[in-house]
Amino acid sequence: MHAPAPLPLTRDLVLVGGGHTHALILKAWGMKPLPGVRLTVIDPGPATAYSGMLPGHVAGHYDRTDLDIDLVRLSRFAGARLVQGAAEGLDLPRQEIRVSGRPAVGFDVASLDIGVTSEVPDLMGFGAHGVPAKPLGPFAARWQAFVADDRTGDAAVIGAGIAGTELALAMAHRLRGTGRRVHLVEAREALSDVPNAVRQKLLAEVLSAGIILTEGAEIARVDAHGLVLSTGRRIPARFVTGAAGARPQPWLERSGLDLVDGFVAVNARLESSFRQIFAAGDCAHYRHAPRPKAGVYAVRAAPVLLNNLRTAVGHGGFRRFRPQGDYLKLVSLGRKDAIGTRGPFRVSGPWVWRWKDRIDRRFMEKLSKLPAMPPAPLPWPRAQDMRAAMGPKPLCGGCGAKVGRATLQRALSRLGPHERDDVVPVPGDDAAILKTGGARQVLSSDHLRALVDDPVAMTRIAAVHALGDIWSMGAAPQAATVNLVLPRLADTLAARTLTEILEAAEAVLRAEGAEIVGGHSSVGDELTIGFSLTGLCERDPITHAGGKPGDALILTKPIGSGTVLAAEMALDARGGDVAAALTLMTRSEGAAARILGAAHAMTDVTGFGLAGHLTNIAEASGTGVELWLHAISHLPGARSLAARGVRSTLYPQNRMVAPDLPETPDVALLFDPQTAGGLVAAVAPEDASRLLQELHDAGYPEAAQIGWLTASLPGQIDVTD
Structure with a gap:
């Protein structure tokens, strides 16, 4: 009986944006995918920030990484392709999504969950000097930089609604004892849309925290020194953020979809005016049941949207989304204290913060604790050694899937000599x-x-x-x-x-x-x-054979891509580390090659790892190699993964080049198969400093001298710390 052929993919389902709704859909899709569907996620970054924990992060209760929903891991779990880029438009007739910096992405069915922005486009100077509270990722990064800067300077929040007040209280808690103040500025009356009991409680907290509240203020402009009001009064601030309401992403105006106040109008099925496009989360306006922008609706919409997307690509029946009329609002007060309100009911105290913290952490655990999906069982009966040939884990991609160096050399050794005089073989290349x-x-x-x-x-x-x-x-x-x-x-x-x-x-x-x-x-x-x-x-x-004892060895890229990618396949790598590896793999080495054009020997570092490729140079040149482990840079996350024993599937064969070297994380990475790795060049020692400076100036900041060629036995590799 023959093994079944892979099922063809027949429909493109594209999730635009990595918001809470789409993140939940990715988790659910991984548990139960729909055969025949190619699932794609488009988002500017490898992770998206969870809004519920942002005030806690601003206050200092959560690390920055605690906020991240890792889209790389979720996409791998779901079997989805992740396109890292910002969506910037739709072409409805062609059914394409335009993405910055790459070809358009076609779709049969698409869903929008792109969130909102707190950008204040009509306020002069805000674009240059202000920081929108949404999207959350860039805001969190700018806030961290502001806190870490030991120069004096106040913070200002534009908008004294619930969101702005919560943010101001978090900032005040983080800045307490530093002498830096927080200003909360509102064009109307602060917290005017909040029930009076809650309003009075929050205003008391604002006063107690030392926040300077300015109401009825018309802001004329923002500059490098803070806010300037229409009266001419200046509010000094080095960090200015906007929380005065949710605004739709500007490109939606050119999308061709029906909008309400700039948001995508959807029906009870979450369909837009273009039936192949759905929307949920803050970017959507529910025509059948208008609701304020709140994360609870994004979470509640996820199972309905998942069902309807599966239906739209060919399976099942549509369901209606019925959002609840009211919901529990939990507002943190800067310190580990919070107030909870729903309708006329209000509770407060440290226990409410612990309750909120538990809810937030459970939500994040739902998206980070991904179950191991068992591999397909091997057939029985089967030939001998099949399990050994399969190996203990899936085959790596890229250069991790190459044939080993020794195996390849044995096969090549059986080839006869070249017979054409116009084909010049290059030994070792x-x-x-x-x-x-x-x-x-x-x-x-x-x-x-x-x-x-x-x-x-x-x-x-x-x-x-x-x-x-x-x-x-x-x-x-x-x-x-x-x-x-x-x-x-x-x-x-x-x-x-x-x-x-x-x-x-x-x-x-x-x-x-x-x-x-x-x-x-x-x-x-x-x-x-x-x-x-x-x-x-x-x-x-330039060949492998021109190296000389004493030549300096220059490496242009960090190593470790095989380790990072092996971990990513096992859902064991941080999305940010994977994104950094992919970015470096796509970096051109053309300018570096021209700078190193007078090298005595040079090669690119790929499947056989740094040690394997330097062995090729050393054997062809009749030299040894001394490597300085401290000088070799690694991709983010690679060393810690190597220390935990993560290895590419090609690693065991690469390790045979120098089996006597100790098994430490730094040594292990010398044998890590690289994909689109850097160049390693043997250059005259007197030229090394100049060449390194030229490489740094040309955009290769990690370029470094990592050792030299020695007069040891040809091909011998020695390492020093």
Whole structure:
């Protein structure tokens, strides 16, 4: 009996925004996905901040990371591709979402949960000097920087409603004893929409906290020194935030959707005027049951929206969203105290804060404690050694999926010598020199098993990775063919994917001076992207064999991508660390290669790890290597993951290069397979300082000398702390 072929993907479901509703949908989707649906999430960052804990963070009760809903982990759990970019528009006829800095994302069904902003666009100077309270992530970062700055300066909050008052109380608690004051400024009467008993309690708290309340104030402008009122009075502040109400994201005005006060109008099914687009959370206006902007409605909408999205892509029946009429409001008071109100009822005290804290932490645990989904069982009966060949964990993507160095060398050793005099082999390198007329071309080919599901990010990584062989030999990229294996997709999805890949590939390659001249595509089990490249050499190519004892070794990128990506596959890496790794993997090394153009030997650091690739240089050059562990930079999170024993699937074979070295986190990362890694060059020692300065000036801040070539046995690697 043959194993069943992977099911084709036939519908694109796109979640725009990583708000609370969509985060809950991702968790639920991972527990019960709908076969045939390609799920995509679009959000500017790898994490989204939970609004309920923001005042506690401002007050100092929660760390910044406590607020983060990790979209990278949730997307991996859900089997969704995460597109990191800001949505900036819709093309309804084409059914595409325009995303900053990348090709548009097509959809069959989409959902908007993009939140709101507290930007005050009509207030002069706010854009330059103010900090909107929403979106929460940028606000939290700016607040942290303000608190950490030991210069004197006050804080000011524009808007004395519930949200602004809660924020001001949190700020006052955090700044107590510092001599820095908090101003709360309101154009009308403070807390005018709040029941009187609650209002009096909050005003008493404002007075007790030493907050300076200014009511009936018309603000003329914001500048670098604070607020200027229409009367000419100045309110000094170095941190100014706006909490005077929720405003819709500006691009919705150009979306073509029906809006109410700028918010997406939806019916009881949460459908917009364009039936293939749904909306929930603060960006939505519920025509059938208008409600104020509150996180409770986003949470309550999640199961209804999930059901209706599944229905819209082909399964089930629609449900109606019936939001509750009122809800419990828990308002923190700066210190670990809070007030709770619903209708005419009010409670307060430290126990209410503990109650709120428990509710918030349980919500975050729901999105962070992701159950381990069991792998599919192996067939029985089966051939011997199948379990051993499968390994203890899923195969890594990128260079973690390469064949090991020793295995590859054994196979290559069986090839006969070259018989053409116009093909010049380069011992130890992954490329060859072709002589055509008077020109010398470098020819190389590389491809990667997908390590991320976003085809644009994967294409950028694969292109930079393939260019590494051209750059490391001192050649200028010339032409490329694209080699693709696509998973089984319906024709519409295949066309969308091909468009994204080719547009991304053209952008990367053309920026480096190369043109796409053709390619090949086929259908398989999973996405694989590769490039065959040529480059022109105006002078002798840089090979592995030119290193000399005493040469300084310069590395241009941090290492550790294999470890971070292995942890990400196991839901064990922080989304921010994964995002940092992907960003560096897409960084071009073209300028670095030109700076290092006079190197004696150079290679790109990829699947065999830093130690493996330096071994290639040392063996070809007849030298040893001494590495300085303290000088080698690591990707964020990589060292701590290595210390916990996280390893890529290729690590055991890479480790065979130097089995006698101690098994420490720093040493382990020397054998970590890198995808689109940096360049490592052996240069004349007298040139090292100058070259490092040029690299830093050109945008390679992590470039460092990490050791030197020695007169030890060829290929021997020694390390020092």
